[in-house]
Amino acid sequence: MNKSDIPSKQKEAIAMLLDDHNKVRKLFKAFEKEKDEQKKQEIVEEACFNLTVHTQLEEKTFYPFLRECDPEKYGSMLNEALVEHGSAKDLIAQISGMTPEDALWEAKFTVLGEYVNHHVQEEEEEMFKQIIKDKLDLSEVAEQMKEAREALEAKQKA
Template identity: 40%
Template sequence: MTTHAKNASAEKTDVISLLTDDHKKVKKMFKDFEKMKGSGSDDELSALVEDICSELNLHAEAEEAIFYPAVREEITDINLVDEAEVEHAELKELVSQLQSMSADDPKYKATVKVLGEYVDHHVKEEEGEIFPRVKKAKMDTEALGEEIANFKQMHGQPAPSARPARPSAGTGARKH
């Protein structure tokens, strides 16, 4: 295997890379929502929000089952993990609210916006505070990444290399 191939392989299973990719994907979905909310149909908006909620739920479940317990064992500032778990609870509450609303609800778009703001805050803290401590603790980020990838695959998301390309928002072709 070439050095480049090893690096590409490592990027796919490193837990920090996987979680950062999830963050980027969801942030893009929120940006797509912002672009669509003035011109997209309720069905298109609803489908995109359904995708956002699914991504957030799967990401949170994987972090709570695998990443946070491992981090809690290795870093000294466990308050960071406690805060992240509290943030997850708040995010899940907003996701639950959205899943029970219809796209024509007067507060639907505002709830999506607030969820996006919560996600931005959570991502900044995770990437700015937790990830650097994980790197400093010299945790086995490859093994954790493999566990996360396997968890996500078992719970409905294909491995990164097996994921088909999806059309961009606004094409009306967004389906799971």
């Protein structure tokens, strides 16, 4: 999804989420190519940090807003998204308890990347497109998202 295709009422909120998606997509790609063990570890840490902030941001602000806008239209889509977040969080927790010496470390992060790529694609192709079609006004939730992001980043860094 291209940021320039987003109408103004949805732009700020969706662009924020798209930036996160693109950032983690790049990190997973970089991990595939990286040979240096130390750098691989740094990529894993950065991706897990960003994914944790992003999933919590969606769960605390964006998803509840959509559910409230139209529970019938967005409910099952959001439930699926929450299950996918659950799988991602579970893998992130396992990875953070591991070191690169663990036999499955690389595989866990690779599978996390596959889950995440699938999930962000569904959000962009189904959820975000539906929101644009429905002309939902996201300007207020965008403000909440900005505040929530700051708090989540500070908490996650502590």
